[in-house]
Amino acid sequence: MERLINFSRDRHMLCGSCGQRFLVDLDWIDRWQQEQEKCPGCALTCEHEDAPRVTVDPAxxxxxxxxxxxxxxxxxxxxxxxxxxxxxxxxxxxxxxxxxxxxxxxxxxxxxxxxxxxxxxxxxxxxxxxxxxxxxxxxxxxxxxxxxxxxxxxxxxxxxxxxxxxxxxxxxxxxxxxxxxxxxxxxxxxxxxxxxxxxxxxxxxxxxxxxxxxxxLDDTWDESWVHDAVAALENTTTHIAPTIGKLSRFRRPSSPRVLSGRELGASLARRLPVNLQHQFASAATFVEGDDPVWWARRTSGLLDLIEHPERVxxxxxxxxxxxx
Known part of the structure; x- marks a missing residue:
């Protein structure tokens, strides 16, 4: 028996201080983790030990x-x-x-x-x-x-x-x-x-x-996005400009191609629920030496797993x- 798959569903919260249970969306949780929201019952913010935490959906x-x-x-x-x-x-x-x-x-x-x-x-x-x-x-x-x-x-x-x-x-x-x-x-x-x-x-x-x-899965990538991403990567130089400054000898600068791949991955991540964006962008990191076609197909395929679970x-x- 399959359950409805919904990465964006609302979450139930339970406050350990006042016992209030309430329903929130993922954007609320993101703001709450940045101390921008409070428990509606006792006004605790996330840094408190008894602050609200996600709990099980009673249904x-x-x-x-x-x-x-x-x-x-x-x-x-x-x-x-x-x-x-x-x-x-x-x-x-x-x-x-x-x-x-x-x-x-x-x-x-x-x-x-x-x-x-x-x-x-x-x-x-x-x-x-x-x-x-x-x-x-x-x-x-x-x-x-x-x-x-x-x-x-x-x-x-x-x-x-x-x-x-x-x-x-x-x-x-x-x-x-x-x-x-x-x-x-x-x-x-x-x-x-x-x-x-x-x-x-x-x-x-x-x-x-x-x-x-x-x-x-094979062949589930967005061919149009893959084509554009590969073109962007192949048209970007791999030259690494020297880093100037006191800490330059401790840092390995990113190449323009790596930076381009990072932005391409981030552009897809922004289509996802907020609690998946950082994870996806990090998992989709382009590493110097990666084959652009392989990377673009894999990255687009990862997104498809979340956006189209019915295919899986x-x-x-x-x-x-x-x-x-």
Whole structure:
């Protein structure tokens, strides 16, 4: 069962001080994060510990335990075989690394901790947020991403209610901490990806199967925009002018081509909801040495994932369901 995909939907807020619940749009949240808005109940601004935060939409279908296994859930990854069968996090460690980690016994203990981590799935919007964040914040810029549609096993046991995002500072969740014995799935309020949406922490044994497509999809770019962007990049010099000033020796100046690519990416980002603009512009960064055609098609294709999710769902419908 698919949910309506809407990156621009209003969000529910809940104030930790006065308890007021209210509905806002994304522009309000952007202003609030800049201390330009206040709680309508107690006038707290965002810098206060008990200030309003996004909360769950009471009409979210995932709040119904019976719906959880019937809903489609999503995940983006650079791994073409997620979730990896017989996952061995220590398989690629070389002898020197094992020695630095303290020897085989400590490596085995580390690998066991890695295997106890929960898997994460969420809304389509959360999966796109995750991909852009990883492209921006981690060493995945330019990596090939895959979108997975996750089908849960019908007899899953869902933890009662929902919890605040239990992830640690690197985004990890120990499965036993949120899914005690007899529980397969825990719902949590996602603050970082599709803020206000419900995501799931679960084990591999809760997944019946997955469908996968490579993203961006092939041939979904805007040919007119790609043509103009490639022309702009190819007609821009790659010469880097010298930087003058006391800090010049500490800075590597950007070339005119990189600056042109940055503006081209930003021009597309401005078409998106405000909470995606910075992420998209960063993920669409043009790096000196990138092939202009590849970069323009990829950037336009990334935008299409957000503006036309129906194309992605159609591609997933045609993809093979791999049972786990």
């Amino acid at each position: 979210d279908p995932a709040l119904d335990d019976d719906h959880v296994a019937r809903l489609s859930w999503y995940h983006t990854s650079t791994h073409p075989d997620w979730p990896t069968k017989d996952f061995d996090p220590a398989a690629d460690l070389i002898a020197e690394t094992r020695q630095m980690m303290g020897g085989d016994q400590r490596v085995a203990a580390w690998a066991a901790r890695q295997r106890r981590k929960a898997l994460h799935v969420g809304t389509y919007e959360a999966a796109m947020h995750n991909m852009l964040r990883r492209d921006r914040d981690q060493a995945d810029h330019g990596s090939q991403f895959y979108l997975y549609r996750v089908i849960l096993k019908p007899p899953v046991v869902v933890r009662a209610d929902w919890v605040i995002d239990p992830s640690d500072f690197v985004g990890d969740v120990i499965l036993d901490n949120v899914c005690p014995s007899g529980i397969n799935v825990a719902r949590y309020l996602n603050y970082h990806e599709d803020p206000g949406g419900l995501s799931l922490a679960l084990g591999r044994d809760a997944i019946a199967g997955v469908q996968r497509v490579t993203v961006p 769902l159609a591609a997933l419908d045609e993809s093979e369901l791999h049972y786990l």
